[in-house]
Structures are given as C-alpha cells and as structure tokens.
Amino acid sequence: MGSAADDVDGFESLYPFLAEAEGDANAVLTEVRRSTVDKIGEITRLRADLLGRYRRQIVDCAAAMARRFAVGGRLLSFGNGGSSTDAQDLASLFLHPGPNHRALPAIGLTSDIAVVTALSNDVGFDVVFARQIAxxxxxHDIAVGLSTSGNSANLLRAFDEARYRGLLTVGIAGDRGGKMAESDSIQHLFVVPSSSVHRIQEAQTTLYHALWEMALLELAALDDEGAADVPGDPR
Known part of the structure; x- marks a missing residue:
C-alpha cells in the first residue's frame, strides 16, 4: 500500500486547486467552477466534432439497425467496466423506449453474472462475449460493442464471431480506435477522438442515444411503409 504522503500527492495531482487554496473557500469554489466550465466546453466541442465526422454514418447505421429490427432482429450489446454499464444502458433504451414507441428485443451481455463468471472462470475472459453471440x-441481429481504448480482446473476438454469423456489427471506441480500427469485422465504427476516458464515455453516451433515437424513427417509417423481409445488409 502507498504511504499517506503518496495519497496526498495523488490527490493534489487530480485536484490542484483544492491543495493550493489553503482553506480559502471562495478560491476553491472559483476553481471548481472554472474546472467545470472547461469540462463542459471540452465535451461540447467533442460532440460537435463527432457530428461533423459521422453525420452520414450515424444515419446509415441507424437505418441498418432499423431494418434488422423490422425483421425480428435483436440487439446484443457488450463492453467492459464502465463500458459494460453503457452497453446495458443501450439495451435498456430499446427494451423500455418510453411512450409512443414499441419495446424492442435487446440483451446486455454482461447482465447475467452467472454466465459471465462461468465463461471467465472455465474458458477465459477473452471469449465471454463471443460465446454468448455464438x-x-x-x-438478423445487431452486435454493438463499446470500448474507450478500442483494444479489448474480448470485444475483438465478439466482433469476429458476430460478423461470421451475419450480424450487423457496430463499434464505439475512443482515442484513435485502437485495434477496433484495424478490424475487418466491424461494419460501422465510431471513434471519439479524445485521450480522456471521462470525455470519451460522455460523448459515447450521446452517440448511442442518437443511434437509438434515429433507429426508432427509421423503424417507424418502415412500419408505415409495411416493410416485409429485409435482406442482409452489405458490408
């Protein structure tokens, strides 16, 4: 374990304005306010950047998702750590979309802890999502994987399995995309260009909410048109 001095040094590196304020409450509040405003500005710019980069692809991806749902497809979402929480949130959006939208089948692949721990213990953590997709x-299903680094081995294995089985594959990564950016198994890849895990996850949340809302709108349009069978989407 680290010493008390190490703990103090770590605290000061994360929150320097608290250490430097020397008990001045007004100074602390001023610095907290400045820090908050800076972070809001950063995520606002990042979201605008994402829209500029991926406007067309967001529309195309949402339309492809809607076509899968229209013929009885389900959404399978997955991620590790904080990204697993986002994956479960994404599944819950489709399962419980609110008034005026029908619920759609979606499964968060980290929700069943017995399955996750059994696969991790008996086979290996790298296959914890791929085995469930298999x-x-x-x-007609949809596989959506989230990662802040893009380097999670179990996501890469899951995307390979999903693509092999004909699922629509959607990746949401951060920084430069990591190994997900090199994968041939991901049809729609969205990369949040930031080195901050906090900002990446905030922007990813905005992105998958946009995909969810637009997919519902596309699906409603397909329902109005009386869409019948939909062939597999091209790469």
Whole structure:
C-alpha cells in the first residue's frame, strides 16, 4: 500500500486547486467552477466534432439497425467496466423506449453474472462475449460493442464471431480506435477522438442515444411503409 504522503500527492495531482487554496473557500469554489466550465466546453466541442465526422454514418447505421429490427432482429450489446454499464444502458433504451414507441428485443451481455463468471472462470475472459453471440446471435441481429481504448480482446473476438454469423456489427471506441480500427469485422465504427476516458464515455453516451433515437424513427417509417423481409445488409 502507498504511504499517506503518496495519497496526498495523488490527490493534489487530480485536484490542484483544492491543495493550493489553503482553506480559502471562495478560491476553491472559483476553481471548481472554472474546472467545470472547461469540462463542459471540452465535451461540447467533442460532440460537435463527432457530428461533423459521422453525420452520414450515424444515419446509415441507424437505418441498418432499423431494418434488422423490422425483421425480428435483436440487439446484443457488450463492453467492459464502465463500458459494460453503457452497453446495458443501450439495451435498456430499446427494451423500455418510453411512450409512443414499441419495446424492442435487446440483451446486455454482461447482465447475467452467472454466465459471465462461468465463461471467465472455465474458458477465459477473452471469449465471454463471443460465446454468448455464438449461442444467441442470428443473421438478423445487431452486435454493438463499446470500448474507450478500442483494444479489448474480448470485444475483438465478439466482433469476429458476430460478423461470421451475419450480424450487423457496430463499434464505439475512443482515442484513435485502437485495434477496433484495424478490424475487418466491424461494419460501422465510431471513434471519439479524445485521450480522456471521462470525455470519451460522455460523448459515447450521446452517440448511442442518437443511434437509438434515429433507429426508432427509421423503424417507424418502415412500419408505415409495411416493410416485409429485409435482406442482409452489405458490408
């Protein structure tokens, strides 16, 4: 364990304005306010950057997702750590979309802790999502994986399995995309260009909410048109 001095040094590196204020409450509040405003400005610029980069792809991806749902497809979402929480949130959006929208089938692949721990313990953590996709995934389904680094081995294995089985594959990564940016198994990849895990996750949340809302709108339009069977989407 680290010493008390190490703990203080770590605290000061994260929150220098608290250490430097020397008990001046007004100075602390001023610096907290400045820090908050800076972070708001950063995420606002990042979201605008994402829209500029991916406007067309967001529309195309949402339309592809809607076509899968229209023929009975399900969404399978997955991620590690904080990204697993986002993956579960994404699934819950489709399962409980609120008034005026029908619920759609979606599964967060970290929700069943017995399955996750059994696969991790008996087989290996690298296959914890791929094995579930192999069991649950069908050719009309959608696989959405989230990662801040883009380097998670279990996500890469999951995308390979999903693509092999004909699922629509959607990746949401951060920084420069990591190994996800090199994968041939991801049809729609969105990369949040930031080195801050906090800002990446905030922007990713905005991105998948946009995909969810636009997919619902596209699906409503397909329902109005009386869409029948939909062939597999091209790469």
């Amino acid at each position: 069991a649950f995934g069908g050719r």
